[in-house]
Amino acid sequence: MEQPVQPVQKFSVAVQPNPDGTYGYVIAANGRPLIEQPHVPGRAGTQGFRTAEAARRTAALVRSKLRRGIMPPSVTPAELDSLGI
Incomplete structure (x- = not known):
């Protein structure tokens, strides 16, 4: 029996300024905001x-x-440290 083909997800990133002068981000999947x-x-x-x-x-x-299919894509304090954040 054939398995249904999963649609390819194309993820894009946009950095956005916050009102307080800091920054955040939006990740979109196939053009639709996901995070x-x-x-x-x-x-x-x-x-x-x-x-x-x-x-x-x-x-x-x-x-x-x-x-890589990791859901949820949580970020740990150790990963932030490794990014220098």
Whole structure:
């Protein structure tokens, strides 16, 4: 019996500024928003990323987890440390 073909997911990342001057990110799957992350995941509180580059690096990590089928694509404090965040 044939298995149904899973649609290919194309994940894109967009860094967005927050009203307080910090940054967050949005990851879209096939052009539709999948994850909206205005603050640093894996840390207490609701503080955004200090730089757009830090948001981009974290979003790239989450995107790589999504591509590998890891759900949920949680981010640990150790992973943030390894990214220099």
